[in-house]
Amino acid sequence: MSGLPSPIGSALVTDLPGPVHHDDDSAPHRQRRIGQRPAVRRSLIGLAAFVGAGFLLLPVVVIFVEALRLGLGPYFEAISESATRHAIWLTVLTAIVVVPVNIGFGICAAWAITRFTFKGKKLLITLIEIPFSISPIVAGVAYLFLYGSQGLLGPLLAAYEVQVMFTVPAIFLVSLFVTSPFVARELIATMQVQGNDYEEAALSLGASGWKTFLLVTLPGMKWGLLYGALLCNARVMGEFGAVSVVSGSIRGQTNTLPLQIELLFNDFSSVGAFAAATILTLLALLSLAGKIWLERQR
Amino acid sequence: MTLRNLARAGLGFLLLTGLLAGGVHARADEVAAAAPGDILNVSYDVGRELFAEINPVFQAKWKAEKGADVTINQSHGGTSKQARSILEGLQADVVTFNQVTDVQLLHDKGQLIPADWQAKFPNKSSPFYSLPSFLVRAGNPKNIKDWDDLARDDVKVIFPNPKTSGNARYTYLAATAFALDKFGGDQAKATEFVKKIFANVPVFDAGGRAATTTFVERGIGDVLVTFEAEVQGARKEFGADKYDAVTPSLSLLAEFPVAVVESVAAKRGSQDVSTAYLNFLYTPEAQEIIARHAYRATDGTVAKAHAADFPAVKLVTAEDVFGGWEKIAKEHFASGGLLDQAFVNQ
Numbered sequence: 318m319s320g321l322p323s324p325i326g327s328a329l330v331t332d333l334p335g336p337v338h339h340d341d342d343s344a345p346h347r348q349r350r351i352g353q354r355p356a357v358r359r360s361l362i363g364l365a366a367f368v369g370a371g372f373l374l375l376p377v378v379v380i381f382v383e384a385l386r387l388g389l390g391p392y393f394e395a396i397s398e399s400a401t402r403h404a405i406w407l408t409v410l411t412a413i414v415v416v417p418v419n420i421g422f423g424i425c426a427a428w429a430i431t432r433f434t435f436k437g438k439k440l441l442i443t444l445i446e447i448p449f450s451i452s453p454i455v456a457g458v459a460y461l462f463l464y465g466s467q468g469l470l471g472p473l474l475a476a477y478e479v480q481v482m483f484t485v486p487a488i489f490l491v492s493l494f495v496t497s498p499f500v501a502r503e504l505i506a507t508m509q510v511q512g513n514d515y516e517e518a519a520l521s522l523g524a525s526g527w528k529t530f531l532l533v534t535l536p537g538m539k540w541g542l543l544y545g546a547l548l549c550n551a552r553v554m555g556e557f558g559a560v561s562v563v564s565g566s567i568r569g570q571t572n573t574l575p576l577q578i579e580l581l582f583n584d585f586s587s588v589g590a591f592a593a594a595t596i597l598t599l600l601a602l603l604s605l606a607g608k609i610w611l612e613r614q615r
Numbered sequence: 616m617t618l619r620n621l622a623r624a625g626l627g628f629l630l631l632t633g634l635l636a637g638g639v640h641a642r643a644d645e646v647a648a649a650a651p652g653d654i655l656n657v658s659y660d661v662g663r664e665l666f667a668e669i670n671p672v673f674q675a676k677w678k679a680e681k682g683a684d685v686t687i688n689q690s691h692g693g694t695s696k697q698a699r700s701i702l703e704g705l706q707a708d709v710v711t712f713n714q715v716t717d718v719q720l721l722h723d724k725g726q727l728i729p730a731d732w733q734a735k736f737p738n739k740s741s742p743f744y745s746l747p748s749f750l751v752r753a754g755n756p757k758n759i760k761d762w763d764d765l766a767r768d769d770v771k772v773i774f775p776n777p778k779t780s781g782n783a784r785y786t787y788l789a790a791t792a793f794a795l796d797k798f799g800g801d802q803a804k805a806t807e808f809v810k811k812i813f814a815n816v817p818v819f820d821a822g823g824r825a826a827t828t829t830f831v832e833r834g835i836g837d838v839l840v841t842f843e844a845e846v847q848g849a850r851k852e853f854g855a856d857k858y859d860a861v862t863p864s865l866s867l868l869a870e871f872p873v874a875v876v877e878s879v880a881a882k883r884g885s886q887d888v889s890t891a892y893l894n895f896l897y898t899p900e901a902q903e904i905i906a907r908h909a910y911r912a913t914d915g916t917v918a919k920a921h922a923a924d925f926p927a928v929k930l931v932t933a934e935d936v937f938g939g940w941e942k943i944a945k946e947h948f949a950s951g952g953l954l955d956q957a958f959v960n961q
Contacts, residue, residue: 465703467725475704483705565705567655567690568663580691583824584663585852 380598384591395592400568404577405596407485411573412553415492419549420542423500428534431508432516442505449498456494457562460487483565488573491559496552500545507541508534547608554600653686654885654892657707659694659714659871661824661845665908666711672904673895677888685888693822694781695720701727701876708880708889711873711896713842714781715933716940718872725878732874741870742896743910746930747789748843749861750830750850757837761863762793765838766811773836775826776819777954783823786840787954788943789867792936796865802953809957831858842869843925847909862926867933871910 385392395401426445430438448456462468464481474481481487515537519529557575564571566580574597581590658666670687677685690697690705694717701707702725712718718740721727733739751759757770765772777783790812794805820826823841830839831853838861839849846860873896875889895901902914906921918925937943947953 461703467703471704480704480706482703483700565657565690565700566692567688570688580660580663583660583691585661585848586664587852 377598380591380594383587384595386591387588391588392592395586395589396596398589400572401577401581401589401593401596403569404572404574404593407488407572408554408574408597408600410485411488411492412550414489415496415553416546416550418493419497419500420546422497423504423545424538424542426501427504427508427538430505432513445498445501447498448495449502453491453495453556453558454562457491457559460491460494460559460563482563483567483571485571487563488560488571491563492553492556495556495559496549499549499552500542503541503545503548504538507538511537543608543611547604550604551601554597652684653688654708654883654889655688655690655706656709656711656892657690657697657701657705658711659697660692661848662711662713663689663691665905665910668904668908669896669901672900673892676895676900677891687892701725701879706879706883707876708883708885709873709875709893711871711893713869713871715870715872716944717781718874719940721874721876727876727878728874729877733872735875736873736893737897738913739870740872740874741913742873742893743871743902743905743912745842745844745869745871745910746866746928747786747840747863747869748846748866749863750839750841750846751837751859751861753857753859755859755861759838759861762790762812762865763797765790765815765840766808767815770815770838771817771836772812772815772838772840773818773820773826773830774816774840775822777958779821780823780826782841782845783819783826784948784954785842785867785869787957788933788937788947789863789865791947791953792867792931793863793865795936796931806953806957810959813957843911844909862928865929865931867936868930 384395396405426441429435430442461482463470464474464487465471466475466482481490515533516529519533520526524532555575556573557579560573561576561579564573564576566572566576568577568580572580574593578590578593578597581587581593656666656670666687666689670689674685674687677683690700690707692700694712694714697705697707697710697712698717698720701710701721710718710721715733718728718732722730722732729735736742749759751757757764757767759765759770764770774780774786775783777787787809790809791805794808795802798804798808817835818829820829823845827839827841827845827849830836831849839846841849843860843862850858850860873893875886875893877886880886880889896905897914899914899917902912902917903920906912906917906924909924911925912918912921933940933943937947945952
């Protein structure tokens with residue numbers, strides 16, 4: 318479980334000048350590390366706890382407090398409203414469609430990048446990172462300029478009576494774009510560390526390519542894949558900017574949960590907005606719980 | 616070559632997912648085409664509750680008269696963004712906006728509606744209206760009665776940034792109209808007056824709702840200037856005992872223009888139901904609902920019945936005072952225009 322932090326920690330300790338010492342306050346030391354003095358330590362921990370509570374915990378608590386401000390009745394009424402129910406469903410559906418596609422894309426991209434050398438590899442890596450570095454709203458506007466009626470492909474699409482923008486598929490498309498780097502990046506990092514020795518061994522021992530992939534490559538990338546998929550999932554469900562541009566926010570049709578929250582909030586319906594927000598939070602907590610459960614299986 | 620097989624499998628997977636996404640796409644199209652019994656009303660950002668109440672009444676009436684089911688779908692958002700979306704292909708059968716200029720865009724930029732759209736429905740295609748009005752703290756401790764008071768040194772005023780918010784542009788124009796009336800049409804004096812009000816604004820939020828949050832939740836300012844309907848909405852949400860509504864002596868008529876998006880309606884064959892829907896907004900039934908949501912009704916009987924909720928106010932129009940929205944855009948809101956002159960150093 319604590320595989321990653323400990324090597325860094327121990328490296329820090331051994332790099333320090335002076336005698337090697339243990340984390341034991343009672344032992345007499347002339348030289349003490351900064352932060353080992355109880356007062357300093359306590360105030361630092363206190364500060365961290367304060368900041369953590371104020372900036373991370375409290376906002377989440379407030380969501381639930383505000384949602385339940387008028388009691389359970391109005392809360393359930395708010396989340397069972399048909400437009401909100403549809404928004405929940407659409408958000409989950411988007412994740413169901415987008416995450417598998419990005420897993421497929423991520424595996425292909427990471428596999429190509431870490432197992433082969435070819436011209437334009439750096440370019441491909443940069444290309445994969447692009448959605449990270451541009452703002453989601455720019456992504457949305459770019460899709461609009463491409464597929465909108467007044468966009469580049471607008472006349473062509475209109476000729477075939479294909480409506481891309483302001484439909485559910487438009488939401489899938491921008492979500493795919495915005496979240497495409499998540500799985501690929503995690504996998505590239507994992508697979509670079511992993512190296513391809515095992516695969517070469519498997520192939521030289523006569524395993525087929527498919528078998529090598531299923532029994533050697535895939536198990537090795539499992540955790541990277543999982544983290545990537547979870548990050549991707551969280552981002553898909555929470556995406557606001559890009560979706561806001563291309564969805565047309567038709568209630569009961571193309572309104573995702575984040576858009577629905579904004580709409581309700583703008584409408585002086587704070588209980589409704591916060592109730593919808595609790596669902597989004599619960600969805601996030603659910604994927605966290607899934608992650609913990611999967612880690613237990615490790 | 617085993618690695619090639621692997622590549623093939625990967626490509627196959629990509630293709631499959633692509634096909635899947637395509638399949639979903641095709642299905643979504645069919646659903647939209649197979650159900651002509653619905654129309655899309657693309658509307659302004661804070662009208663959700665109003666139309667949620669109006670639509671079922673219209674649906675029942677349409678069913679009773681024509682024996683057909685019709686569903687009114689709603690999309691809400693800032694009207695500039697909504698207009699942009701319609702120009703880019705959002706299939707809106709009707710628009711119900713809160714800015715005349717944003718409806719005009721549909722004609723100017725896309726020829727989606729006829730040039731004379733304002734003549735298609737009564738009252739210049741505005742079934743109801745509102746006006747910039749004041750929300751003050753309970754008991755009105757600063758004794759704020761009119762636009763004069765907003766220019767006082769001891770008063771802090773809250774409204775959003777007129778550079779980004781249509782709501783605040785109405786506020787700016789209403790204050791200017793009041794000053795022009797007061798100073799006998801002297802534009803220089805009016806600009807000076809508005810400048811004083813701007814100087815009293817401690818924080819300019821981007822939009823109307825953010826300004827309400829600043830006033831109500833952060834407790835900043837003595838008076839919030841926003842549409843009358845918003846003033847009443849805020850009182851309802853945050854406590855009528857904590858805030859009082861104040862109506863100034865003079866204000867600017869804020870139209871809520873409607874239009875059938877002819878190009879879309881023609882394509883979908885929804886002209887009849889779209890026109891009927893917008894006409895329905897003028898009926899006493901709909902006007903009654905509109906008045907209950909704190910918008911001023913255009914129907915005489917309904918307006919009279921609710922007269923107690925809507926204090927008398929001298930209303931001027933953008934056409935009367937400023938010569939129309941086109942002229943306003945050029946003289947007031949263009950870069951370096953009268954708004955910029957009043958807005959310096961902010």
